[in-house]
Amino acid sequence: MLIGEVARRSGVSARMLRHYDSLGLVQPTGRTVGGYREYTPDDVRRIFHVEGLRSLGLSLRQIARTLDDPGFTPSALVGDLIRGTEERLHRERELLDRLRKVEAAEPAGWQDVARIVELLHGLASRSAARRQQAVLAPVEHESVPAELLAEAVLTESDPNVAGALRWALARAGGDGVASLAYGMASDDVDVRRRAVVALAELPGDETTAMLTDALADPDAAIRRRAALALGTRGETRAVPALVGIVVEGPNDVEAAELLGALARDATWADRIMSALVDELAAPTADSAVRMRLTQALAEMPGTIALDTLRHLARDDDRPVALLASALVTMREARP
Structure with missing residues (x-):
């Protein structure tokens, strides 16, 4: 032919x-x-x-x-082609992700686009100092896009950079909450931990609802952080978890102070006292647990815990008895 x-x-x-x-x-x-x-x-x-x-x-x-x-050999060729295609797709996905972030920030002009791109490059740096600088760099007329900050919070492992990101996120308003909600649904426990810490520093009913859901998280650290944040907000739904924190040990002093504040509400005072007393009588409560519970009783307002402390002053566990006796003496000495 x-x-x-x-x-x-x-x-x-x-x-x-x-x-x-x-x-x-x-x-x-x-x-x-x-x-x-x-x-x-x-x-x-x-x-x-x-x-x-x-x-x-x-x-x-x-x-x-x-x-x-x-x-x-076709297999070697096809393998090389697959690897090359995967690398190209990875670069294309990174570009697409970057473009979507720029679009989500709704830039008003090319200066805004340049600022967002500069921030994206800074956050992608291997240097923690450079990432922190990118977050804290002064911006004259507008804040850093909240969604971008929230996504960065979920992946940041350096505590100083993470703190700067949360600070900037709190300043940026509540637009990043949706990204944090995505983080709370992650299978990666580290991502959920970062998300709950960020949520704890953001106000609003939406974040409170998400923190309440976090009380059921399978990770103890996440449940503990959510309970403390809710207690600070005066949310009585955190009471069972706060009592559990006193029993388990980490952050027990903070949890006890929050229980004392919540017990100022007369409708909750009896419930909190009953929960603490029940834990004191639990067969699994060892001396260290009972010491923490006794100390928590000292945080109860007024004299509602005084009779219980007097009873504990005669406890068979000598360290508990000595602590309770000292607390009674201090309480009775108050005007």
């Missing part, structure tokens, strides 16, 4: 066929009676091989080496 016929049947333009010929990639090897060069069936078959390999992303030079190499 002559070049025009091959172009019509193969879908490869005559110009591209001439280019293949000039490169020595596919050269017509036949001759017509009149001496014109023509493509044999083997030549046409090679054209289809070339087009097939081009569709996989190979350059013409790579295709030439592949077709002419007697030791060619």
Whole structure:
């Protein structure tokens, strides 16, 4: 077949066929009676091989080496193509993610776009100091986009940078709460821990509701942080968890102070006292647990815990009895 016929049947333009010929990639090897060069069936078959390999992303030079190499192994080629494609897709996904973040920030002009891009580069730095600087860099007329900050909070492991991000997020308002909600739903416990710490520093009913949901998280550290944050907000739904913190140990002093503040509400005073007394009487409560519970009783307002402390002053556990006795003396000495 002559070049025009091959172009019509193969879908490869005559110009591209001439280019293949000039490169020595596919050269017509036949001759017509009149001496014109023509493509044999083997030549046409090679054209289809070339087009097939081009569709996989190979350059013409790579295709030439592949077709002419007697030791060619398809598995090695395909493996290289897969790795190259994955790397390209990763770069494209990063670009797409960056573009979406710029779009979400709703920039008013190119200066805003430049500021957001600069922030994105800063947050992606391997240097913790550079990341912190990017967050705290002064901005004349507007704050850093909250969603961007929230996403950064969920991945930041350096405590200083994380603190700067949470500070900036609190200043930026509540727009980042949706991203933090996404973090609270993560299977990665570290992401959820970062999210709950950030939520604890943000006001609002929406964050309070999310912190309440976090009381049921399977991770003890997350439940503890949510309970302390809710107690600070005066949320009585945190009472059982706060009592549990006193029993378990970490942050027991803070939890006891919050229980004392919540017990100023007469409707909750009896419930909190009953919960503490029940834990004191629990068979599993060892001396250390009972000491923490006794100290928590000292945080109860007024004299509502005085009779219980007097009873504990005669407790068989001497350290508990001594602590309770000292607390009674201090309480009775108050005007």
